[in-house]
Structures are given as structure tokens and as C-alpha cells.
């Protein structure tokens with residue numbers, strides 16, 4: 001389903017060159033729920049941006065569902081993103097002037113989903129993360145963890161086959177964090193979605209079947225949980 | 228040192244009214260290192276904003292070092308903030324167009340500290356959080372955890388007597404998180420700084436001598452660690 005070969009991402013030039021990713025190779029099967037862990041600055045978000053077709057690698061190939069993505073133009077990439085991928089950003093990326101509900105409706109605007117249906121789906125996603133009473137609040141009227149939960153609801157609303165969540169519980173208390181990981185588990189076990197979670201919380205990682213440990217832009221080691 | 232009496236913070240009106248804080252009473256002694264824990268949306272950041280003189284309560288009094296802050300005008304509050312308080316925001320609040328080093332120098336501009344001295348102190352603070360090799364990177368060239376560490380360095384640079392850190396390790400791996408809490412402990416034990424940390428990580432809280440548990444804007448209970 002997902003094949004990464006020789007993935008390298010270089011920022012800057014000359015002395016200031018940074019190898020955010022350095023020859024990363026890995027495969028992820030459809031329906032897997034895996035986590036990515038590693039020190040701050042080790043390349044996790046950069047890897048997620050490549051996986052999410054938000055960023056192209058400097059070197060290497062990324063095959064998604066049989067399609068080589070590095071040769072696609074931006075429109076085609078955007079199409080794949082909208083259809084297949086739900087992304088929870090590390091910094092939420094909510095639009096500051098839009099209320100929670102409107103932020104969640106955003107992905108649906110590109111898919112010509114009728115207004116009433118958008119509203120219904122967004123409200124359901126908001127309920128799922130326990131925030132239906134904050135539907136009309138704009139981001140700066142929400143706590144950090146509430147913003148994070150709105151970002152999660154937005155990623156889930158179109159029920160995408162692949163969910164990429166970059167530190168989805170970083171600002172949540174353990175109870176809220178548990179509720180979120182349970183949502184992911186449900187989507188994975190009951191509906192077969194592929195879930196990739198970046199986390200530095202080993203309790204969250206324990207819910208996944210495989211942990212990819214990344215360090216200095218390279219895959220350091222993998223842990224596989226047998227059940 | 229710090230006295231909160233009947234502190235209440237109300238947002239919105241009528242049906243949309245939210246009691247972010249509801250009759251909070253507590254005292255914090257000089258040189259204490261305490262943590263604040265509670266569910267997402269329970270009022271932790273709002274409490275920190277009041278403690279940090281960034282926001283005034285709707286009701287109640289806040290006495291800091293013998294001074295009743297709620298009656299002070301904005302200039303006087305800004306003065307107290309600059310002199311006494313180092314604040315690590317939950318969302319970092321770094322200026323996007325400024326490099327890491329410049330962001331850390333900011334608090335010093337208001338204190339007429341000469342350029343070379345500002346540079347020296349900022350570099351030292353950056354080294355302390357392990358990021359001297361990122362001095363010239365602007366925030367969006369930094370990972371989430373690196374941005375968080377720059378925000379911590381900025382709060383520490385003027386060696387303030389009170390440090391308020393709102394989820395300072397939320398985006399850090401456990402090793403980086405340990406390094407940060409050790410910095411705080413050193414400042415507390417060796418230099419007698421008062422440290423208040425909001426965290427949902429009980430391992431971080433275990434480094435403090437008292438945990439205030441907040442729930443629905445109220446203090447739910449306190450845990451005191453005897454040594």
C-alpha cells in the first residue's frame with residue numbers, strides 16, 4: 001500500500017544543509033495501525049508530510065496504492081490528499097477566523113457535498129471528540145487541547161482510508177488522549193483504515209502493532225507487537 | 228508570595244457564558260515548585276494567564292509579592308511581568324519572521340540591555356536547551372519540539388524569579404522533556420525560583436512538591452509530596 005524507497009529530504013544549502021530525512025526505506029500495509037517515535041527534531045513530521053503528499057522528498061520514491069507520487073503534479077497530489085488522507089497536524093492548522101464547526105466542514109467544500117450534509121457530518125465528528133458544545137467557538141476561544149480535538153475531527157470527517165496523526169494527544173490529558181486513541185482503534189479494527197501516529201507517549205504507541213523508531217532522519221529500529 | 232482569592236473568569240454572555248475559572252482560592256509560597264493538572268478545557272491556561280498578569284479575573288483578587296494586581300493599570304502590569312515573570316506559552320507564541328536567537332532576545336529589548344550582552348545571554352539560553360545549532364532558523368524551519376524549546380529559552384533568559392510554564396514538554400520526547408524539567412529543578416533548588424508548571428504528564432509532575440488538580444474551573448484537590 002505504502003512503499004518508501006531511499007526517501008531523503010534536505011533543507012538549506014552548504015553549511016546550513018540539514019538532512020531532515022536520510023535514506024528512509026519502509027513499507028506499510030493497508031489496514032495497519034503503526035506509530036512513529038523519536039527524539040525532537042529527528043524527522044517525524046517531515047516523514048509525515050511526505051507520507052501525506054504535502055511535501056516531496058529531495059531524493060527517493062514514494063508509492064501510494066501503486067501510484068508513484070513523486071512524479072505527480074500538485075493538482076493530482078491535492079486530489080489524492082482529499083480523497084484518501086486525513087491529516088492531523090502537530091500545530092493543528094485551524095483557520096483562526098472560522099468557528100470549530102466551519103473548520104471541520106472545510107475538507108468537504110472541495111467535494112461538492114451539499115450544505116446540510118456537510119453540517120450533519122461536521123456535527124457528528126465534533127460530537128465524536130466531545131466538543132459539540134463548542135461548535136461556534138473560534139480557535140482562540142478554545143483551550144489548546146480543544147483546538148487539537150477540532151483538528152482531529154476535521155481529519156476524520158470524510159472517513160479517509162489513511163489517517164496521519166502527528167502528535168494527536170500532545171496537549172490532551174490522559175483521559176482525553178485515551179478517548180482519541182480509542183476512536184483511531186475503532187476506525188482501524190472495525191473499518192480497516194490505515195493509521196499512522198507520531199507520538200512520544202509510549203502508552204499511545206502501545207495501542208499500535210508496530211513502532212518505527214526514527215533518529216537523525218534515519219530509521220533506527222522497529223518494534224513489532226505480536227498478538 | 229502569591230495569593231488567589233475568589234478568582235473567577237467568565238467568557239461570553241447569557242447562554243454562551245463559560246466559567247473558565249470559578250472561585251479559585253490558593254496560595255503559593257516563594258521558592259515552591261508546583262504543578263497544575265486537569266482535563267482538557269478545565270481552566271489551566273486561564274489560571275496561568277491570571278498568575279502571569281496577562282489577563283485580569285472577572286471577580287476576585289490576586290496578590291503578588293504583597294501587591295494587589297487587579298487594581299493595577301496595564302503599564303504597571305507589564306512592568307511586573309517583565310521584571311518578575313518568565314512565561315512559556317502552550318502555543319509558544321514565537322514571532323514567525325524572527326530567528327530563534329532573535330526571539331529569545333526579545334524580552335531584553337524592554338530592559339535596555341546592550342546588544343552584545345543580549346546576544347551573549349540569548350546564546351547561553353539557547354545552548355541550555357540544546358539548540359545552539361539552530362540559532363538562525365525561523366520558527367517554521369524548526370520542528371514542533373524545537374519551537375517549544377526556543378520558547379522555554381526565551382522565558383529563562385532574564386532569569387526571572389517566577390517561571391510559569393504551560394505544558395512545556397507537550398511536544399517533546401521523554402529525554403528532551405527530562406532535560407527541561409532538570410533545568411527547572413536546578414533553577415528552583417539552586418536559585419530559589421518559584422516554578423509553576425501546567426502538565427498532563429504525571430512523570431513531570433512527580434518532580435514538583437505539590438500538584439493542584441483543577442476541574443471545570445475549580446480546584447478539585449491538591450496532592451502534597453512529603454520529602
Ligand SMILES: Nc1ncnc2c1ncn2[C@@H]1O[C@H](COP(=O)(O)OP(=O)(O)OP(=O)(O)O)[C@@H](O)[C@H]1O
Nearest residue numbers: 141143144145146238247267268269270271272273
Ligand atoms: N476567549 C474565550 N471565549 C470563550 N471561552 C473560552 C475562551 N478562552 C477559553 N475558553 C474556555 O474556557 C475553558 C478553559 O480554557 P483553558 O484554556 O484554561 O483550558 P485548559 O485547562 O488550559 O485546557 P487544555 O488542557 O486543553 O489546554 C475552556 O472550556 C475554553 O473553551
Ligand SMILES: Nc1ncnc2c1ncn2[C@@H]1O[C@H](COP(=O)(O)OP(=O)(O)OP(=O)(O)O)[C@@H](O)[C@H]1O
Nearest residue numbers: 011020040041042043044045046368370371372373
Ligand atoms: N524548512 C526547514 N528548514 C531547515 N530545517 C528544517 C526545516 N524544517 C525542518 N527542519 C529541520 O529538520 C529536522 C526534522 O524536523 P521535523 O519537524 O521532522 O522533526 P520532528 O521529529 O517532527 O521533531 P518534533 O518531535 O520536535 O516535532 C529538524 O532538525 C528541523 O530543524
Ligand SMILES: [Mg+2]
Nearest residue numbers: 045090370371
Ligand atoms: Mg514534529
Ligand SMILES: [Mg+2]
Nearest residue numbers: 143144272317
Ligand atoms: Mg491549556
